[in-house]
Amino acid sequence: MTQGSLLxxxxxxxxxxxxxxxxAELRKTPVLNDGDGxxxxxxxxxxxxxxxxxxxxxxxxNMTRAAGPDLQQQEEETALPPSFIRLDPPEHDRLRRxxxxxxxxxxxxxxxHEMRGELGGIVSDLIAGxxxxxxxxxxxxxxxxxxxTVICRLLGVPREDESRFHGWxxxxxxxxxxxxxxxxxxxxxxAQKARTELGMYLAGLIEERRRNPQEDMLSExxxxxxxxxxxxxxxxxxxxxxxxxxxHETTVNLITNGMLTLLRNPDVLRxxxxxxxxxxxxxxxxxRFEPPVQLVPNRTTLADIEIAGVTIPKGASLWLVVAAGxxxxxxxxxxxxxxxxxxxxEHLGFGSGVxxxxxxxxxxxxxxxxxxxxxxxxxNPRLLEDPPEYRRNAVLRGPRHLPIACDDIMP
Amino acid sequence: xxxxxxxERLKREGRIVVVGASLAGLRAAETLREEGFAGTLTMVGDxxxxxxxxxxxxxxxxxxxxTADHTALPRRRNxxxxxxxxxxxxxxxxxxxxxxxxxGEEIEYDRLLIATGVRARPWPHEREAELDGVxxxxxxxxxxxxxxxxxDGPRRVFVIGAGFTGSEIASACRERxxxxxxxxRGAAPLVGALGGVVGEVAAQLQRENGVDLRTGVMxxxxxxxxxxxxxxxxxxxxxxxxxxxxxxxxxxxxNTEWLAGSGLGAGPRGIACDxxxxxxxxxGIVTDDIFVAxxxxxxxxxxxxxxxxxxxxxxxxxxxxxTAAHNMLCESVDRxxxxxxxAFWSSQFGVNIKSVGVPSMGTEILISQGSLAERRFVxxxxxxxxxxxxxxxxxxxxxxxxxxxxxxxxxxxxxxxTVDRRPEGARPVPADFPDPSVxxxxxxxxxxxxxPADRRMTFTPGRH
Ligand SMILES: Cc1cc2nc3c(=O)[nH]c(=O)nc-3n(C[C@H](O)[C@H](O)[C@H](O)COP(=O)(O)OP(=O)(O)OC[C@H]3O[C@@H](n4cnc5c(N)ncnc54)[C@H](O)[C@@H]3O)c2cc1C
Ligand code: HEM
Numbered sequence: 001m002t003q004g005s006l007l008x009x010x011x012x013x014x015x016x017x018x019x020x021x022x023x024a025e026l027r028k029t030p031v032l033n034d035g036d037g038x039x040x041x042x043x044x045x046x047x048x049x050x051x052x053x054x055x056x057x058x059x060x061x062n063m064t065r066a067a068g069p070d071l072q073q074q075e076e077e078t079a080l081p082p083s084f085i086r087l088d089p090p091e092h093d094r095l096r097r098x099x100x101x102x103x104x105x106x107x108x109x110x111x112x113h114e115m116r117g118e119l120g121g122i123v124s125d126l127i128a129g130x131x132x133x134x135x136x137x138x139x140x141x142x143x144x145x146x147x148x149t150v151i152c153r154l155l156g157v158p159r160e161d162e163s164r165f166h167g168w169x170x171x172x173x174x175x176x177x178x179x180x181x182x183x184x185x186x187x188x189x190x191a192q193k194a195r196t197e198l199g200m201y202l203a204g205l206i207e208e209r210r211r212n213p214q215e216d217m218l219s220e221x222x223x224x225x226x227x228x229x230x231x232x233x234x235x236x237x238x239x240x241x242x243x244x245x246x247x248h249e250t251t252v253n254l255i256t257n258g259m260l261t262l263l264r265n266p267d268v269l270r271x272x273x274x275x276x277x278x279x280x281x282x283x284x285x286x287x288r289f290e291p292p293v294q295l296v297p298n299r300t301t302l303a304d305i306e307i308a309g310v311t312i313p314k315g316a317s318l319w320l321v322v323a324a325g326x327x328x329x330x331x332x333x334x335x336x337x338x339x340x341x342x343x344x345x346e347h348l349g350f351g352s353g354v355x356x357x358x359x360x361x362x363x364x365x366x367x368x369x370x371x372x373x374x375x376x377x378x379x380n381p382r383l384l385e386d387p388p389e390y391r392r393n394a395v396l397r398g399p400r401h402l403p404i405a406c407d408d409i410m411p
Numbered sequence: 412x413x414x415x416x417x418x419e420r421l422k423r424e425g426r427i428v429v430v431g432a433s434l435a436g437l438r439a440a441e442t443l444r445e446e447g448f449a450g451t452l453t454m455v456g457d458x459x460x461x462x463x464x465x466x467x468x469x470x471x472x473x474x475x476x477x478t479a480d481h482t483a484l485p486r487r488r489n490x491x492x493x494x495x496x497x498x499x500x501x502x503x504x505x506x507x508x509x510x511x512x513x514x515g516e517e518i519e520y521d522r523l524l525i526a527t528g529v530r531a532r533p534w535p536h537e538r539e540a541e542l543d544g545v546x547x548x549x550x551x552x553x554x555x556x557x558x559x560x561x562x563d564g565p566r567r568v569f570v571i572g573a574g575f576t577g578s579e580i581a582s583a584c585r586e587r588x589x590x591x592x593x594x595x596r597g598a599a600p601l602v603g604a605l606g607g608v609v610g611e612v613a614a615q616l617q618r619e620n621g622v623d624l625r626t627g628v629m630x631x632x633x634x635x636x637x638x639x640x641x642x643x644x645x646x647x648x649x650x651x652x653x654x655x656x657x658x659x660x661x662x663x664x665x666n667t668e669w670l671a672g673s674g675l676g677a678g679p680r681g682i683a684c685d686x687x688x689x690x691x692x693x694x695g696i697v698t699d700d701i702f703v704a705x706x707x708x709x710x711x712x713x714x715x716x717x718x719x720x721x722x723x724x725x726x727x728x729x730x731x732x733x734t735a736a737h738n739m740l741c742e743s744v745d746r747x748x749x750x751x752x753x754a755f756w757s758s759q760f761g762v763n764i765k766s767v768g769v770p771s772m773g774t775e776i777l778i779s780q781g782s783l784a785e786r787r788f789v790x791x792x793x794x795x796x797x798x799x800x801x802x803x804x805x806x807x808x809x810x811x812x813x814x815x816x817x818x819x820x821x822x823x824x825x826x827x828x829t830v831d832r833r834p835e836g837a838r839p840v841p842a843d844f845p846d847p848s849v850x851x852x853x854x855x856x857x858x859x860x861x862x863p864a865d866r867r868m869t870f871t872p873g874r875h
Contacts, residue, residue, distance in 0.1 A: 052811045054780055054789075054829035089831035090781065303827035354808050 007034050011394050017387035019294070019397070020336065023324035031310040038297070038317040039310075042324035044331035044348070046308050050320060051296075051353040055303045058355055059088045062300045063317060080199065081234050083242035086298060089354060094228050096358060099239055102220035103358075111217065112361045115154070119366060122149050123373045133409060135384065138402040139256055142370070147251035150366060151244050156216020157205065168198040173249050195241075202240050206233060247359045253292035253398030254363065255370045258283070260402060261290060262375065263383045265338055269375055276372035282340040283367045287326075287349030289338050294323040294397045296351055322348035323397075379408040421521055422740060425450040428510050428518050430500045431526035431666070432456025434464065434484065434725065435705030435732040439524050441487045442736035452492040453518055455510065457499035460551055466725060468554035469576050470758060473583035475562060479551040500527075503673040505692070508700065521700065522739045525670075525682060525690065526732065528706040529663035529723060534571070539633040544641035545657045548576060560656050561587055568592075569644045569654035571630050573600035575757045577660030578613065582759035585620045592623040592652050594630050594644070597845050604755075605766065605802055607843030608776050609790055612783050612804065620760045623652075633657055663723060665707050675701065681709040681721050686748035688735035702739055704731040710749060714817065715769050715799070724755050752814055756807075762786060765807045768800030768817040775839040777824045780831040781806055789813065792842055793823030 009015055010022045023042060026032065030043040041047050050056055060082065084095040103111055126142050136142075148169045152162045175191035206222050213219040221236055231239065262269040272278045299318040304311050312318070325348050327335040332342075350357035357363065374381075384403040391400045427443060429436045432454045440452055456462075463482040471477040495512065502511035509517045531547035534540035544565075546557045561568070561584065568584045570577045573595035584591040597603065599610030600617060617624045629647040636642045645651045670677040675698070676691035677683075682703045683691045688710065690701040703710075705728035709721040730751040738746040756765045773792025781788035781804075789809050792800035798821045801813035816825065824839050 049812070049815065052809060054809055054812060054831070055827055057830055059830075090785075090787075093787070093831075302829065 007032070007040060013390075013392055016390040016392070016394065016397060019323070019394075020327060023321065023327060026321065026324055027328060030308040031312065033310070033312075038319045039312045040319045040321060041307075042321045042328075043308070044325040044328035047320045047322060047325040047348055048352055049307065050299070050305075050318060051348075051351060051355075053305065055301060055305055056318065057088050057300045057302050058086055058092070058298055059300070060086050060298065062088075062302060062315075080238045080241065083238040085242055085246060085355060092354065095231070095235060095239060096354075098224055098226065098228050098231055099221065099243075099358070101224065101226060102217045111154075112365065115150070115362070116365060116369070118153060119150065119369050120373070122146060122153075123369055127373065127377055127409060130409065133406050136404050136406070138259055138374075138404055139252065139399060140401065142374070143252045143255040143259075143402075146255065146370060147248050147366060148244075150251075150362070151247055154216070154362070155218045155240060155243065156209065156214055161201070164201070165198075168194045168201075169244065169248055172198075172245065173252075198241065198244075199237055202237055203233065206236055206240075243359070246357075247363065249393075249396045249398075250292040251363050251366055253396060254283075254286065254367045256399050256402050257290040257292065258286050258367060258371045259374060259381075259404070260383070260386075260388065260399065261286060261338055262371065263381060263404065264386070268338070268340055269381075271340075272372060272375040276376065278340060279368040279372040280364075281342070281345070282371065283364055284345050284347065285338060285340045285342055286367070288332070288342075288345060288347035289326070291323045291326055291347070291349035292396060292398060293349070293351075295319050295321040295395055297395060320348075322351065377410045378404075378406040379410060381406040418740070418742065421450065422448050423450060425521040426453070426519060427451070427522045427524070427739065428453045428455065428520040429524045429526060430455045430510060431524075431528055431705070431707070432458070432494070432496060433462050433526065433528055433705070433728075435526035435528070435728040436524070437462040437484055437486075437732075438729050439526065439704055439732035439736040440490050440492060442733045443740065444488060444490060446737060446740050448740055450521075452490065453495060453520075454490075454492045455495045455498060455500050455512065455518070457497065457513075458550060459497035461494075461496070463551055465549070468551070469548055469579040469583070472554045472558055473561060473580065474586055475558060479554040479558065482551065499669065501669050503670055503675065505674050505698070505701070523701045524732075524735055524739065525701065525703045525707060526705045526728075527666035527669070528728075529665050531659070532661045532664045534633065534657075534659045534661075536632070539635070539641075540659070541639075542633060542635040542641040542657075543639050544655055545633060545659065547659050548580060549663070557656075557658065561589060565589060565655040567652070567654045568656040568658065569594070569652055570658045570660055571644075572660035572662070573597075573613075573617075573624070573626075574603060574660060574662060575601065575755075575759075577658070578617070578759050579757060580658050580660060581617060581622050582620070585622060585760070590621075590623070592625065592644075592654065593617065594625045594628055594646060594652075596627070596629050598626055600624070600626075602843075602845055603771065605770050605790075606773065606776060606792075607845075608783070608840060609802055609804075610843075612786055616760045616762060616786060625650075663706070665721075667707065681707050683719060684708050684710045686711055686713070686750070687738045687746045688731060688749055689738070702735040704728065704735040713748075713750065714752065714820070715772060720753070720769070722753050724753055726754050727751055752817060754810075754814070763805050763807055764802065765810055766800060766802040767810055767814045768792065768798070770800035770802055770842070771844055772799045773842045773844070775823070776842040777839040778833070778836045779825060780809060780829055780836070782833045782835060791816070791823065791825060793839060796823055797821065798823045798825065 006025055010019055015022060026042040030046050032040045041050060084092045126146060130136055130141050148166050152165050157165055171190060171194035175187055209219040210222045213223050221231055224230055297319050301312050301314055301316050303314050329335050350360045381404055384405055388399040388402050391398060429440055462484045464484050467477060467482050472479050499513045500510050501513050509519050511517050531549040533547060547553055548557060567590040570581050570593045573593050578600050581591050581593050598607055600613040602610035614624060630644055631647050632645045633641055634643045641657050643651050643653050644657060665681045667677040667682060674692050676693050684703040685697050688702045688704055689697045690703050691697050706723045709719040711717045712720050731749045734747050734749040752767055753769055754767045770792045772794045775793045777791045779789050779791050787805045789806050790802045791798055798816040803810055
């Protein structure tokens with residue numbers, strides 16, 4: 001098999017349900033150059049070191065060479081300035097710090113923590129809303145709406161507007177997941193329209209919160225005056241959109257992959273039912289075993305970098321295949337085994353270094369609560385299709401539908 | 412007798428004595444058990460407490476976020492050891508393989524680990540040191556006493572010495588809104604460990620947080636009132652400062668006196684050992700049954716020209732203890748060298764400071780990321796055209812990269828651009844360490860020459 005074709009195979013839709021054997025093949029060349037395209041890195045230690053390498057930039061403006069095969073992840077075409085996931089320090093650090101003052105530890109340990117009760121409530125409502133137990137699409141009925149509702153509550157989107165928010169999120173997510181034969185320009189137009197509407201909606205909400213601040217995160221960010229100054233409306237819009245987009249599809253996939261993995265490992269499911277505390281190590285192992293973000297594509301080198309015997313030239317695009325690194329046998333014992341009791345589990349599922357996932361504490365809680373509640377409440381759940389149908393997206397990989405059935409739903 | 416038979420017996424029914432029941436002692440003991448040592452394990456410690464952690468003593472404890480009795484070190488496993496706590500070891504008979512204890516008992520060993528660490532260097536004038544309100548900070552008891560005094564709301568605290576511990580104490584005082592004066596003989600805080608360029612940042616940090624920082628001065632005396640309470644401190648510039656609390660933070664003295672006359676290569680600079688943690692005797696011959704770990708050890712490091720390094724670092728104590736324990740139980744071919752790259756952290760005035768390598772060996776520094784003025788930066792230290800150390804202020808996530816540069820003896824200045832490079836990062840500047848012949852009181856890494864049993868060693872206490 002030639003190397004170029006290996007990469008293409010990984011992107012082929014027909015391999016989406018199980019890319020792991022291909023990743024194993026890929027790891028034989030820790031740093032693989034796809035001709036004139038991206039440098040693909042697939043081994044744990046190499047990925048980790050590049051994620052901590054200050055010669056590696058996340059800023060799209062530094063990208064000079066070809067970016068590699070199309071990941072169907074077209075950059076958002078908006079008038080908004082880049083959000084901090086696509087910025088380098090110091091701009092990245094400044095925006096992330098400001099966002100964090102309103103989000104997480106050490107500044108605001110409350111917010112994520114106090115959401116626990118609220119998350120439980122949302123989960124209960126969603127489970128209560130499940131229709132027939134003969135055929136439940138877990139994605140449609142549960143995983144999908146959950147994180148959008150959470151982000152709405154976090155930002156402070158009024159309840160009556162939540163359904164509009166869901167609509168935009170759906171459209172944007174669909175644009176990341178093109179159907180074959182679909183008209184690309186038409187799809188882009190629809191996505192563009194959703195983005196504009198979402199932006200205008202948020203801009204209005206920000207204005208309103210500036211005048212009349214509430215307890216929510218948007219109000220705090222809109223009125224923030226700290227050592228780093230304040231956020232401009234444009235920065236705040238970018239940031240709010242980032243939180244929505246970065247926290248949506250990823251969390252959907254984590255929960256769906258989680259349920260799929262549990263149904264494939266009934267003994268673990270049984271243990272989780274009896275001991276909700278197991279959800280903590282279990283979610284970590286999931287992030288290793290089936291990471292929702294399979295590869296981190298947006299990196300460029302600012303200098304020649306020598307790694308694993310290869311010199312990656314300045315200006316090259318990097319693909320850091322964290323899902324392959326997570327199964328590197330040089331790092332994890334018996335890597336293809338799903339083992340929630342694994343002790344040494346520093347996975348790359350949330351990335352690492354300065355861009356490591358901002359929403360990780362929230363995502364962890366969402367998945368822990370969702371999976372332990374599903375395990376507790378669904379009586380005798382079973383998969384109706386295995387493997388299920390996947391989305392086309394190779395980066396944010398996960399099932400499009402997860403049809404399951406159960407005998408009953410516990411109160 | 413075949414050698415491995417001997418080792419098997421050692422593992423099965425041997426006697427191992429650990430002197431010093433703190434971080435290094437505990438981690439070594441745990442490793443011994445982990446690696447299958449089933450014999451008798453005796454832990455001798457002169458403090459009456461189970462092993463506890465010291466870094467919180469100058470941080471959370473002084474802020475009353477936790478109390479000193481909540482600092483017990485987490486146990487990795489059950490030790491099944493014979494604990495002799497509150498009893499000091501007072502002597503060593505190398506020929507008879509016996510450790511003498513303060514209560515007269517003698518304990519025989521097949522293997523001995525010495526992890527007696529260091530103690531705070533006291534204020535040199537004994538009568539002044541005994542005044543009520545004069546403290547040092549090394550132990551749980553020290554921290555409890557100081558914390559109580561801070562909670563009483565003193566009008567002012569006077570800290571002598573702006574090394575890491577002194578600076579952390581000043582930071583805790585400010586966080587508690589207690590007025591604090593810091594007197595430092597060098598030009599800035601932390602100069603001994605990080606040099607003048609970074610020291611200047613530390614100085615600004617202190618001043619902006621309301622510390623009355625006096626640099627380039629020595630404390631000439633402490634004065635008490637008729638009731639024996641400290642009232643003021645006199646400085647070499649002729650000034651004096653009224654204060655109710657004085658914290659003496661002048662660095663540390665190695666706990667090696669108990670080994671005097673034993674024939675072991677132990678002295679004021681610590682106990683010399685090889686990279687495998689085996690102690691040298693005074694003849695410079697390595698012993699085979701006595702091992703050393705933690706703050707009391709000085710051992711050669713290949714990355715730093717095989718100089719003997721003394722490291723007062725938490726991570727070093729753990730790593731060296733694990734290596735020592737491993738080597739105590741194995742054949743020479745299976746022994747491992749202690750090759751830990753020095754790493755240190757401190758938190759003060761809301762800033763997380765971390766370093767790797769040996770910054771104090773550096774002659775130049777390059778601010779490769781961020782900016783000194785913003786107090787968020789990475790500083791890389793160079794020595795003879797290679798990278799020898801790095802420090803970060805609130806930029807710790809980049810540190811593994813620089814650690815790798817140190818490990819691979821990468822060229823200095825690093826010949827590549829990085830993210831967040833500012834104009835000040837265009838070229839290196841002198842790192843501005845004080846003359847090494849003038850001892851600062853608080854470096855946490857000390858280069859101590861090449862010779863394992865240096866008989867010309869002279870002791871130069873950091874007087875103020
Ligand atoms: C206030 C404070 C803050 C610190 N903060 C940091 C930090 O932020 N980062 C960092 O990297 N490091 C820090 N350190 C340093 C770190 O705590 C030490 O490196 C570590 O404690 C070394 O462990 P050790 O076991 O070698 O020595 P010690 O912890 O000094 O233990 C030695 C033990 O041996 C006992 N002993 C001595 N002589 C005898 C004898 N003759 N018989 C029996 N027992 C004896 C001592 O009483 C002591 O209990 C800090 C230290 C202090 C005091
Ligand atoms: C299971 C769910 C999630 C996964 C697997 C995940 C994964 C990741 C990964 C791998 C990165 C690193 C990207 C890079 O290095 O370029 C990242 C960044 C980020 N994530 Fe997440 N994420 C999840 C959930 C969330 C949630 C719920 C939020 C928001 C509340 C969020 C917000 C962000 C943000 C803002 C960044 C950018 C961080 C930065 O650039 O500093 N994520 N995430």
